Amino acid sequence: MKISYNWVREIAPVDWSADEMADRLTLAGTACETVIDLSAGFAKMVVGKVETCGPIEESDHLRHATVNVGEQSLNIICGAPNVAAGQLVAVALVGAVMPDGMKISRRKMFGIESEGMILSERELGLSDEHEGIIVLADGLEVGAPLSSIYGLNDYMLEFELTPNRPDSMSAIGIARDVAALAGCEMRRPEVSLTEEQEKTSDSIEVIIEDAEFCPRYTARIVKNVKIGPSPKWLRDKLAASGQTSINNVVDVTNYVMLEFGEPLHAFDLAQFASGKVVIKRAKSKEKFVTLDEVEREVDESVLMITNGSESLAAGGVMGGLHSSVTNATKDILLEAAYFDASLIRKSRRKLGLSTDSSARFERGVDPNLTVTAINRAAQLLVEVAGGSPLAGVVDNYPKSIEPLKVELRPARCHQIMGVKVESERIEEILVGLEMGVTRSDSGEALVVTVPTFRPDITREIDLIEEVTRIIGFDNIPTTKGYLAATDNRKSEAVEKQDDLVVTLRQTLLGIGFNEICGSGLADGRLLELIDPEKPQIEVANPISDEFGSMRNSLAYSLLNAARVNVTHQTTDLRLFELGNVYGAGIGDKSQAFPNVISADHERPCLGVLVTGQNQPDWRSSRSALDFYVLKGAIEALRAQGRLAKILISPEKLPVFQRGQGFVLQDRTGKEIGRIGNVDSAILKRFDIKQSVSLFELDVAALTGFIQREKNYQTLSKFPAADRDLSLVLNESTLVGKMLEGVKKVGGELVERVQVFDLFRGKQVPEGKKSVAISIRYRSAKKSLESSQVDGLQQKIIVYLKQEFKAEIREK
Amino acid sequence: MSVLSQIEELLSKASAELQSASSAADVEQVKVRFLGRKGELPAILKGVKDLAPEERKPVGAAANKARVSLEQQVNERLESFESSSSADFDFTLPGTPISVGRPHLLVRTMADIAEIFSSKGFLVANGPEVESDNYNFGSLNFPPDHPARDMQDTFYLREANGLPEGLLLRTHTSNVQVREFEKRTPPVKIVAPGKVFRHEAVSSRAYCVFHQVEGFQVGPNVTLGDLKGVLLAFCQEYFAEDIELRFRPSFFPFTEPSAEVDMSCLLCAGKGCSICKYDGWLEILGCGMIDPNVMKAVGYDPEVLSGYAFGMGVERIAMLKHRITDIRLFYENDLRFLRQF
Numbered sequence A: 001m002k003i004s005y006n007w008v009r010e011i012a013p014v015d016w017s018a019d020e021m022a023d024r025l026t027l028a029g030t031a032c033e034t035v036i037d038l039s040a041g042f043a044k045m046v047v048g049k050v051e052t053c054g055p056i057e058e059s060d061h062l063r064h065a066t067v068n069v070g071e072q073s074l075n076i077i078c079g080a081p082n083v084a085a086g087q088l089v090a091v092a093l094v095g096a097v098m099p100d101g102m103k104i105s106r107r108k109m110f111g112i113e114s115e116g117m118i119l120s121e122r123e124l125g126l127s128d129e130h131e132g133i134i135v136l137a138d139g140l141e142v143g144a145p146l147s148s149i150y151g152l153n154d155y156m157l158e159f160e161l162t163p164n165r166p167d168s169m170s171a172i173g174i175a176r177d178v179a180a181l182a183g184c185e186m187r188r189p190e191v192s193l194t195e196e197q198e199k200t201s202d203s204i205e206v207i208i209e210d211a212e213f214c215p216r217y218t219a220r221i222v223k224n225v226k227i228g229p230s231p232k233w234l235r236d237k238l239a240a241s242g243q244t245s246i247n248n249v250v251d252v253t254n255y256v257m258l259e260f261g262e263p264l265h266a267f268d269l270a271q272f273a274s275g276k277v278v279i280k281r282a283k284s285k286e287k288f289v290t291l292d293e294v295e296r297e298v299d300e301s302v303l304m305i306t307n308g309s310e311s312l313a314a315g316g317v318m319g320g321l322h323s324s325v326t327n328a329t330k331d332i333l334l335e336a337a338y339f340d341a342s343l344i345r346k347s348r349r350k351l352g353l354s355t356d357s358s359a360r361f362e363r364g365v366d367p368n369l370t371v372t373a374i375n376r377a378a379q380l381l382v383e384v385a386g387g388s389p390l391a392g393v394v395d396n397y398p399k400s401i402e403p404l405k406v407e408l409r410p411a412r413c414h415q416i417m418g419v420k421v422e423s424e425r426i427e428e429i430l431v432g433l434e435m436g437v438t439r440s441d442s443g444e445a446l447v448v449t450v451p452t453f454r455p456d457i458t459r460e461i462d463l464i465e466e467v468t469r470i471i472g473f474d475n476i477p478t479t480k481g482y483l484a485a486t487d488n489r490k491s492e493a494v495e496k497q498d499d500l501v502v503t504l505r506q507t508l509l510g511i512g513f514n515e516i517c518g519s520g521l522a523d524g525r526l527l528e529l530i531d532p533e534k535p536q537i538e539v540a541n542p543i544s545d546e547f548g549s550m551r552n553s554l555a556y557s558l559l560n561a562a563r564v565n566v567t568h569q570t571t572d573l574r575l576f577e578l579g580n581v582y583g584a585g586i587g588d589k590s591q592a593f594p595n596v597i598s599a600d601h602e603r604p605c606l607g608v609l610v611t612g613q614n615q616p617d618w619r620s621s622r623s624a625l626d627f628y629v630l631k632g633a634i635e636a637l638r639a640q641g642r643l644a645k646i647l648i649s650p651e652k653l654p655v656f657q658r659g660q661g662f663v664l665q666d667r668t669g670k671e672i673g674r675i676g677n678v679d680s681a682i683l684k685r686f687d688i689k690q691s692v693s694l695f696e697l698d699v700a701a702l703t704g705f706i707q708r709e710k711n712y713q714t715l716s717k718f719p720a721a722d723r724d725l726s727l728v729l730n731e732s733t734l735v736g737k738m739l740e741g742v743k744k745v746g747g748e749l750v751e752r753v754q755v756f757d758l759f760r761g762k763q764v765p766e767g768k769k770s771v772a773i774s775i776r777y778r779s780a781k782k783s784l785e786s787s788q789v790d791g792l793q794q795k796i797i798v799y800l801k802q803e804f805k806a807e808i809r810e811k
Numbered sequence B: 001m002s003v004l005s006q007i008e009e010l011l012s013k014a015s016a017e018l019q020s021a022s023s024a025a026d027v028e029q030v031k032v033r034f035l036g037r038k039g040e041l042p043a044i045l046k047g048v049k050d051l052a053p054e055e056r057k058p059v060g061a062a063a064n065k066a067r068v069s070l071e072q073q074v075n076e077r078l079e080s081f082e083s084s085s086s087a088d089f090d091f092t093l094p095g096t097p098i099s100v101g102r103p104h105l106l107v108r109t110m111a112d113i114a115e116i117f118s119s120k121g122f123l124v125a126n127g128p129e130v131e132s133d134n135y136n137f138g139s140l141n142f143p144p145d146h147p148a149r150d151m152q153d154t155f156y157l158r159e160a161n162g163l164p165e166g167l168l169l170r171t172h173t174s175n176v177q178v179r180e181f182e183k184r185t186p187p188v189k190i191v192a193p194g195k196v197f198r199h200e201a202v203s204s205r206a207y208c209v210f211h212q213v214e215g216f217q218v219g220p221n222v223t224l225g226d227l228k229g230v231l232l233a234f235c236q237e238y239f240a241e242d243i244e245l246r247f248r249p250s251f252f253p254f255t256e257p258s259a260e261v262d263m264s265c266l267l268c269a270g271k272g273c274s275i276c277k278y279d280g281w282l283e284i285l286g287c288g289m290i291d292p293n294v295m296k297a298v299g300y301d302p303e304v305l306s307g308y309a310f311g312m313g314v315e316r317i318a319m320l321k322h323r324i325t326d327i328r329l330f331y332e333n334d335l336r337f338l339r340q341f
Helices: A005-011 A018-026 A038-042 A171-182 A232-239 A248-260 A341-351 A356-363 A367-385 A410-417 A423-432 A460-471 A492-510 A524-530 A554-567 A627-641 A680-685 A699-705 A735-749 A786-804 B003-020 B024-035 B040-050 B053-088 B105-119 B147-151 B175-183 B224-238 B292-297 B314-322
Strands: A002-004 A032-037 A045-055 A063-068 A073-078 A088-093 A107-109 A112-114 A116-118 A155-159 A205-208 A216-223 A264-268 A276-281 A286-289 A295-298 A303-306 A311-314 A332-338 A394-396 A404-408 A436-439 A446-450 A573-582 A602-611 A647-650 A656-665 A671-678 A692-698 A721-730 A750-759 A768-777 B130-132 B167-169 B188-197 B209-219 B245-252 B255-264 B281-290 B306-313
Touching: A002 A005, A002 A171, A005 A018, A005 A155, A005 A171, A018 A032, A018 A155, A018 A171, A032 A038, A045 A116, A063 A116, A073 A088, A073 A112, A073 A116, A171 A248, A171 A423, A205 A216, A205 A394, A216 A276, A216 A367, A232 A248, A248 A264, A248 A356, A248 A367, A264 A311, A264 A367, A276 A332, A286 A311, A295 A341, A332 A367, A341 A356, A404 A410, A404 A460, A410 A423, A410 A460, A410 B224, A423 A436, A423 A446, A423 A460, A460 B245, A460 B255, A492 A573, A492 A602, A492 A627, A492 A699, A524 A554, A524 A680, A554 A573, A554 A602, A554 A692, A602 A627, A602 A699, A627 A671, A627 A692, A671 A680, A671 A699, A692 A699, A721 A786, A735 A750, A735 A768, A735 A786, A768 A786, B003 B024, B003 B040, B003 B053, B024 B040, B024 B053, B040 B053, B105 B188, B105 B209, B105 B224, B105 B314, B175 B188, B175 B209, B175 B292, B209 B224, B209 B314, B224 B245, B224 B255, B224 B281, B224 B306, B245 B281, B255 B306, B281 B292, B281 B314, B306 B314
Parallel strands: A205 A276
Antiparallel strands: A002 A155, A032 A155, A045 A063, A045 A088, A063 A073, A088 A116, A107 A112, A216 A332, A216 A394, A264 A332, A276 A303, A286 A295, A303 A311, A404 A446, A436 A446, A573 A602, A602 A692, A647 A656, A656 A671, A671 A692, A721 A768, A750 A768, B130 B167, B188 B209, B209 B306, B245 B255, B255 B281, B281 B306
């Protein structure tokens, strides 16, 4: 909302500058965001006195004047016929900027340097008059700023008001806060009216069909108005409050709205030939042309002001084009009403229109202000449009809305604020805000009568807020009650999951994975490509298709991040995200920890992606960032998180290449994630032209994998014996199975088995692969004899030959 | 040959051999031969006990002197070989790359914020992102059809694919307030970091997803002064010790009184600069005393208990702290950005 600074000061006489007023109001919760200096448009424009004026020989119409602008005389070339010595004129100095954006500079013509410009009304944007320059009245001070004459010697205060403060949407409302802060008396405009004999009620009747939504409707008739431009004072105040002047009648209704906060509407009385104003709900699919010349469809959510048969205005939002005041209008019907706030909210949504009127009604105007406001408008119409008000108003107000009484205990105020405010001071603040205050019978509480312009105040706490904002937060001392101890136990399951998430994150960071953060919103079409069967949560009102669904896997976010990085030539990636995936009913309620994680439709997951290579350095060669790096990462996570074994089993999954996708399972075969090499068609959709591997794990399920803390196991004091073995295996032999077999056959003396080489090629027959393993033997009880180790090694060799058709390669 | 001259001869022989040694291994061999347990010098010393008592002392002294001298020479020669073998050691070669990942800046920022509150005894809690109207609005004192709802443009979810009707994406982490209140008995002190969603056009200043940290305390005598205290303590710990705060009364349906909090500009300390748009203040969070209606909704008695709540935008804080100018960078996940922090 915008309002004139001068106007506020007329009502609340304070000597604050506009900036000070803005700051003090802001710190009292009436947020003034900007202060615009309206005299700024007349910068570098002054009153000048023409000292000499003569023709220029080479020109047929230009004249050369010398103009005293206070401290100096300037040479100015001027084309106007009416310039003469002795005149007081408006002069734009070098550097001034005209309303059309033109900048005044020195210009040399006919050997004379012109050092400014003598102005016409049009050049100042005051009127279309451009035949001659402005000749100012005598007696003005030479050199005085032009803003002191023309300007809106004023500031526009621009407010960002919170929705709970309808009372501050007017000059009086702002002035009320100013007066309360400054402790000064308010000077409200005096409303007085000379009326005709003829009564308003003789010409018009107001029928409210729906009193729930229109609790009050006040009408008044003003006859014989002369439509025309508004006087300067009215135009200036409107301009300084951000309103464009339209004509004197419309300007008066806007003026009173800005002054009191009560939206008014002026109809051409000729529209009410029926003698009736009927307020009723619109019919469904009714068509209505609003003042902005747009035909809109309305329905029962819109209240129409009608003459019984025709709709003339959408109540509280905007008038109709056909009932508006025109230059031919003579008699006027003024409306001041009180509409239900939530209805107006629905109406303006239906109409797709937000107006100054609807903004006030939907926050709540004062139901008891209609008569004052309508009389004020009539008074001004007499003044600026020569109207004749008929006697009285027609006021349909079936059920009077009374001010509320709310008790405020100063002790409670102390309890909330943490600082004691004397009850006399509280009373002073509330009275300053135009509330009535008396003592309760016990004397412990103040009984506050809350005026109907404060619909936001219904409870004690609302009054405490008023006291707080007027005293100012700055005057409340800071205290350290925040150090009070509380019981912060979490349930064991929540604790477990929180700890696991930290462990997973720290481990992945430690082994070189970078954390990403996806938005959670996702493109449903790509989700479907990744998981055609998996249901999605869809946004009903998305901002675009790109954000139309909630992600149902982390693969989506990881692939998006990979796309961004690969596009910028960062092709070697180790990425992870710990975040939620979403789906109907996928929450953890049914899991091992019922009622712990209260989310029903989301699950915390871990997603990890690799692509590209480890870059070589000066002594190591490059190695692929692929599936096996992921397996290694899972082992690292298991070790750090003390997690039970995670099984991997082949499964056809659309996100992965055929034969290269697997589900991750617990011991019982329950699925807890997936791992594999991403399908090339999917990569193509993500503009990625290199192979990508990823895995996903359900963090909530993983919590169930956490094993008990281990008991200490004694360390063997005896030396280990290492034996290497080079094998040629069929391609189809799974190395993992072979390693498991070696451990089983070797028994407890085999401490570990490692694969240290794998190759195919020249020395290896077609369809075979060469695998080199290293076995470490150690006993907890004694030093192993080499014959015993050799015997075990031989047993393993026999087993590998029999079970895996392995050939043993000689060294 | 007297024992003394034997010692002298041995010393000069050993010195000559040490000088001609061509490697550290040669030096070690010489050392063993002359000084080792079965070496030549100890052999001479073994004979000392057979000498006349008056001869023992000078011989012992000479033998000891010879030992010290030889040991010194051995060490010198060993060092000379060591330094010559270091000639090909280039300490300026780059270190072996060891990959270390970086946390996402938003996650780190949330963790840093939570850590400060943890140190003051706040519990860190989470709440759901897919939320009901009641937890996001209703129980937080947002009446249906109230203009306050316009302050937070909401993504609503479609009743489809098994999802029940009436769900939305939470617009603030304040939903955790009610969810935790339902579970706990006061006094409580909680911070809740998390993701929130707003139906907003994406630009460099706004994104449809962002993160918040909600904090609240409820107890028998929790006051506005305590709220001011905790926020000042947090900002001074997180940003800088000389930070000042300014509270502008404002409106949030779930707190009353409410305020928006500005922090003195980090860059210009309130004098005015481009970061604070020449205002000297930076808007940093919203806060207030928990509205009695919120308390009543969860069965807390507002006559006995009071509390405060605050909420801060994580992106905004990270942007201020690191002078980041485009919020979208957080969600693009370009490693050139992420690895800067």
